[in-house]
Amino acid sequence: MGLKPGEVATGTTIMAVEFDGGVVLGADSRTSTGTYVANRVSDKLTALHHHIYCCRSGSAADTQALADYVRYFLASHAIDLGRTPAVYTAAKLMSTLIYRNKDNLLAGVIIGGWDPKDGGQVYTVTLGGTLQRQKFSIGGSGSTYIYGHVDEAFKENMTREECQNFVKKAISHAMARDGSSGGVIRMVTIDKTGVSREFIPGDKLPYGP
């Protein structure tokens, strides 16, 4: 496993937090090929369904392909079900695809969404295909720089606004120190009313660059 020559990586910082009634997902916007920044405004928050998004890290091609497969299966499944699919289903689909193809993929994904049964949920799918639900999750190369920060700043039962500030601050700090993260912060908040996107430009970050 490892990037093939010439392959593009999303050296990244991604994050998701759940709150009572929804989730907040955030990511930086840098896509690098080696040292060159191929895309400085990429969108690493990808919709899998109306109320389910994923944050992508690892190989850009692999995660785009995986997200496309999961989106396709979920759409078909939603028609069969006749209602919104569970966030767990999306997470399990993603982890099954990664697990069964683990030798050929480099993908670390965080899935966040809302469904009527279990509310806001965050699931992490790691490189080997492990699936784990968490209250919040950080991922990508930049996440190593902020483990201390998020352990300190995280509190139980945060409100929606507190979660958004938590995400913004943590990602800013990661972007400040990780060479492979940078650009703008993209944030998506999902609750039962739907999805709202937020954009924080690179010169208006809470900290850094």
Add this chain to the structure above:
Amino acid sequence: MPRKWTGLNLASTSLFFVTLSACLLQVVFTSNMFGVTVKNSGMTGTGTTAGPTKRTHSPMVTGTSVLGVKYNGGVMLAADTLASYGSLARFKDVTRLNAVGDYTILGAGGEFSDFQAIQEILEKMDQEDKNADDGFSHSPAELFNYLRAIFYSKRNKFNPLWNEVLVGGFKDGKAFLGHLDMIGTAFSDEVMATGFGSYLALPIMRKRWHANMTEGEARALLEDCMRVLFYRWGLREGGREGGRQGEGGSDCRALNRIQIAKADASGVLVSQAFTLSTVWDLASFANPKAGMDTDGSW
């Protein structure tokens, strides 16, 4: 039985996954059997060449030791709640112990995604038992043997499940405790351990074990051993090259947050996680013999 996040009902799920697995056949690549030696890639770097497809996996997210002991009237397993990502303590609240059916408990160290796959395999087997509805279900020894066959078969295809597993259970008045490693070696005994526990904890367990241990004694023994593992299990030096024999647990730490699973005549149970007390304030710890009139402390 801990079965979290079931989501949808079983009928639609199974129909869905039939179509899903048909589609996945196109997604899964075929590759040659003769994989090159695995180099520990750990956290990914940029621009490393992959070479030909490697069928031997390298574990990514790993669990460490699991301890097991047979007592008078049952079997008990203990494991901590940590899944590490190389040297990073990544997930500090996972469940590495599971109960299957009415009689069996299992715990695993090594690659966590492979443990999740094992859990699914055994759940399927248990579901088939329930569907047959003939009053019979697989005993712990039978599930152990089934897993052993899977482990050995995958090992023969150079595609092992990178785990070291303890399977325990109590059925018809008989206790069972078995150990399986990633190449399919299978043994059964009164006290068993995986990973580093087999070096640190097993001697302690063997010394204190006796034939009529009560449940309380068994639990105290396991907790003491988990405490020792927490004190004494740091990072192994050097790389993980050729870290076979389920030594996927050798790159991770231990945590003092643990869970216990037990199987006895009344059924199977996986406890909530709890934190072990640790002792750090012995006088000679707090006031070491460091100073000018000694040769210093270390």
